[in-house]
Amino acid sequence: MSQEYLTTAELAERIKYDPRTIRERLKDSVLLEGVHYVRPFGGRKTLYVWEAIERDMVKHSRSSGMSLPMANGKVCNG
Template structure:
């Protein structure tokens, strides 16, 4: 499997978040070690796996799709 590995700054550019937000808010709460990012060779450097992050963002966006109906009900897509 070919993966695209990104630094925090590169990921920030792709998802339009500040790199500090990724480090302080998303890492280890939304972005999980071993799934969304790795530490190559047991070091301190973090590399994010773009394909996994993109897949999770898209599936989350699709599952959160709701449309309010005229009768007050909510349609979940």
């Protein structure tokens, strides 16, 4: 199974967000380690899994009504 891994800068370019926003606001709240990103070889470098991010962006944009994504990957329906 082949997955596409992106750096923070590459992900920012692809989803049209500032890299700082990804690092400070999305990582560990919306983007979860082990699901949306990995730290290869126990290092500091973060690589994002494009397929997981794309899947969850589409899934959350199709949600009906008022819903908020939660850090655990679930959705809170208003």
